[in-house]
Amino acid sequence: MTRQPTNTSNIFKYALLILVCFVILGPVLMTVLGGIRTNGEFLARPFDLPRQGIQWINFQQILTNSTFWLALKNSLLITGGVTILNVVLASMLAFVFSRVDFFGRGFIFNVLSLGLLFPIVVAILPIFIQVRSLGLINNLWGVILPLVAFGLPGSVVILRGFFISVPSELEDASYIDGCTRLDFFRYILVPLARPAIAAVATLQIIVGWNDYFLSLLILNNSDNWPLTLGIMQFQGQYGTDWALVMAYVTILMVPAVAFYLFAERYIVTGLTGGELKG
Amino acid sequence: MRRRRVNKWLFVAGFVLPGMIIFFLFFIMPISQSFYFSVFEWDGFGPPTDFIGLGNFERLLQHGVFQSAVEHSFVIMILSLVVQLPMALGLALLVGRGKLRGRKVFRTILFVPYVFSEIITALIFRYAMHPTNGLFNWVGSFFPGFEPIPWLADRNIALYAIFFVLTWKFFGFHMILYMAGLQGIPPELEDAARIDGASEFQVLRRITLPLLGSTIRLTTYLSVLGSFQQFALVWVLTEGGPVNSTELFATYLYKYGIQRFHLGYGSAVAVILFAITLVFSLGYQRIVMRQDYVLNPAE
Numbered sequence: 001m002t003r004q005p006t007n008t009s010n011i012f013k014y015a016l017l018i019l020v021c022f023v024i025l026g027p028v029l030m031t032v033l034g035g036i037r038t039n040g041e042f043l044a045r046p047f048d049l050p051r052q053g054i055q056w057i058n059f060q061q062i063l064t065n066s067t068f069w070l071a072l073k074n075s076l077l078i079t080g081g082v083t084i085l086n087v088v089l090a091s092m093l094a095f096v097f098s099r100v101d102f103f104g105r106g107f108i109f110n111v112l113s114l115g116l117l118f119p120i121v122v123a124i125l126p127i128f129i130q131v132r133s134l135g136l137i138n139n140l141w142g143v144i145l146p147l148v149a150f151g152l153p154g155s156v157v158i159l160r161g162f163f164i165s166v167p168s169e170l171e172d173a174s175y176i177d178g179c180t181r182l183d184f185f186r187y188i189l190v191p192l193a194r195p196a197i198a199a200v201a202t203l204q205i206i207v208g209w210n211d212y213f214l215s216l217l218i219l220n221n222s223d224n225w226p227l228t229l230g231i232m233q234f235q236g237q238y239g240t241d242w243a244l245v246m247a248y249v250t251i252l253m254v255p256a257v258a259f260y261l262f263a264e265r266y267i268v269t270g271l272t273g274g275e276l277k278g
Numbered sequence: 279m280r281r282r283r284v285n286k287w288l289f290v291a292g293f294v295l296p297g298m299i300i301f302f303l304f305f306i307m308p309i310s311q312s313f314y315f316s317v318f319e320w321d322g323f324g325p326p327t328d329f330i331g332l333g334n335f336e337r338l339l340q341h342g343v344f345q346s347a348v349e350h351s352f353v354i355m356i357l358s359l360v361v362q363l364p365m366a367l368g369l370a371l372l373v374g375r376g377k378l379r380g381r382k383v384f385r386t387i388l389f390v391p392y393v394f395s396e397i398i399t400a401l402i403f404r405y406a407m408h409p410t411n412g413l414f415n416w417v418g419s420f421f422p423g424f425e426p427i428p429w430l431a432d433r434n435i436a437l438y439a440i441f442f443v444l445t446w447k448f449f450g451f452h453m454i455l456y457m458a459g460l461q462g463i464p465p466e467l468e469d470a471a472r473i474d475g476a477s478e479f480q481v482l483r484r485i486t487l488p489l490l491g492s493t494i495r496l497t498t499y500l501s502v503l504g505s506f507q508q509f510a511l512v513w514v515l516t517e518g519g520p521v522n523s524t525e526l527f528a529t530y531l532y533k534y535g536i537q538r539f540h541l542g543y544g545s546a547v548a549v550i551l552f553a554i555t556l557v558f559s560l561g562y563q564r565i566v567m568r569q570d571y572v573l574n575p576a577e
Contacts, residue, residue: 013372017369017372017373017384020369023446026406027413042411045416046412089296089300092294092297100286108298118556119504119506119507122548123312124528125548126308126548127308129545130304130311132322134303145303148304149301181289209395210397212397212510213509213528231397231398235401245401246405252395252398253394261386264389271451271454271455272455272458
């Protein structure tokens with residue numbers, strides 16, 4: 001008898017997976033259910049259906065507050081700034097490192113690779129001092145530029161790997177047809193590398209959108225705060241109204257999940273350097 | 279000919295300088311300056327003048343809170359290696375390939391926490407782990423004899439509660455890396471072993487895991503580095519308390535260096551962090567990841 005993929009082993013696998021999924025989704029569901037019920041309902045039972053009707057008023061109270069929209073704007077500015085700068089600068093660097101031979105190239109690339117060794121958190125204090133001495137405290141650039149600096153090395157490594165894999169015959173042919181280097185980069189290489197660029201951009205969107213530590217240090221004025229700081233302030237103000245805070249968390253979870261479902265492919269490619277398919 | 283060479287250098291400068299200037303200003307310069315600042319007693323106002331040599335380092339190494347912060351960071355690191363990574367690997371084996379129906383749905387769900395920011399995650403668990411009205415104790419109350427546990431308020435439990443949240447958020451990331459590694463293993467190898475009579479466990483131990491070596495080495499590396507850089511999650515959950523029982527490297531740095539404006543002292547903490555990170559990174563890459571291509575600088 002050959003061993004069949006027995007039902008018992010499959011049942012065990014499903015039981016395990018469903019259990020893990022419960023642990024993953026339980027707290028998330030609790031938050032959503034908390035946000036659509038009254039505070040009293042939540043305190044009575046953390047996990048239950050909305051028996052007094054869905055409390056749209058919680059969401060209304062947050063979405064009609066101008067500080068929410070201000071924080072959203074700041075989050076979008078930081079995310080956009082980090083992503084665009086990172087992608088543009090990293091593609092330019094990766095192009096030179098992969099295709100243009102010049103004296104000192106290896107040295108510069110090695111210096112940049114140092115960045116792979118240090119996560120931004122370990123350097124947060126010196127960054128704070130530097131941003132302060134450049135006069136960028138309370139300025140969104142004071143958050144954007146350090147995030148770009150620490151994100152560049154990783155992005156360059158991913159893109160360089162991709163650029164190297166583009167056959168050099170293509171480059172030669174384009175030069176023969178009268179392209180300059182810049183033309184080749186803009187019209188041929190970048191369009192070809194679109195999946196890799198999308199992966200890099202996706203990871204940077206996550207970095208910019210989720211930043212908390214740097215914003216906490218650099219942005220003192222609440223008018224400049226992104227959503228991560230905004231929700232903490234809100235939480236401090238309305239801490240006793242759990243339902244309200246959970247409604248806020250729910251509002252922030254929606255774009256994260258939507259973005260994830262939309263960009264899952266790119267996130268996965270980015271994290272695994274393009275190794276994982278389907 | 280000469281003109282072309284000039285053009286080439288202009289091109290290189292135009293492409294390299296913008297990125298490298300930002301990298302220099304916000305990476306190289308801050309990191310090198312912190313070595314200089316670390317030998318001063320400096321409150322951050324005006325240039326540092328009060329030179330105290332290694333005084334900051336002496337004070338730091340004698341500070342009990344710093345010692346326990348180091349210890350907690352190591353506890354988190356070891357727990358990540360022995361709990362989080364094997365769990366991620368196991369789940370990757372279940373949903374990363376094979377014919378299990380619905381595996382893509384599971385895969386998507388398992389990765390969801392990774393896309394929430396640390397702030398969102400921390401807030402969710404502040405409520406889920408609340409000592410009186412939280413989800414955890416509510417679930418527990420269905421079991422006979424269960425006493426409500428103050429998850430984040432008990433100094434003997436808080437660090438492990440934080441580790442639970444860290445695992446909840448980050449195991450999906452490692453799982454994805456393992457899944458990518460698994461796809462690189464040709465199924466024929468494992469099938470051949472099965473035909474030769476190897477049990478599933480033997481196949482896993484002798485074929486799959488060895489072939490997954492480079493991925494396992496990479497996730498170990500990222501996991502260790504990750505343990506030294508946790509801040510936002512811990513800060514929102516406990517602020518390092520109760521009684522410093524969840525103080526980690528970064529929360530210590532923030533509390534004692536930045537909030538109190540002891541920038542010289544904080545720089546000393548940063549220098550120690552660099553040293554640990556650098557020694558670990560270089561050592562690990564030289565010794566353990568030698569055979570792998572990852573993070574390989576220019577040829």
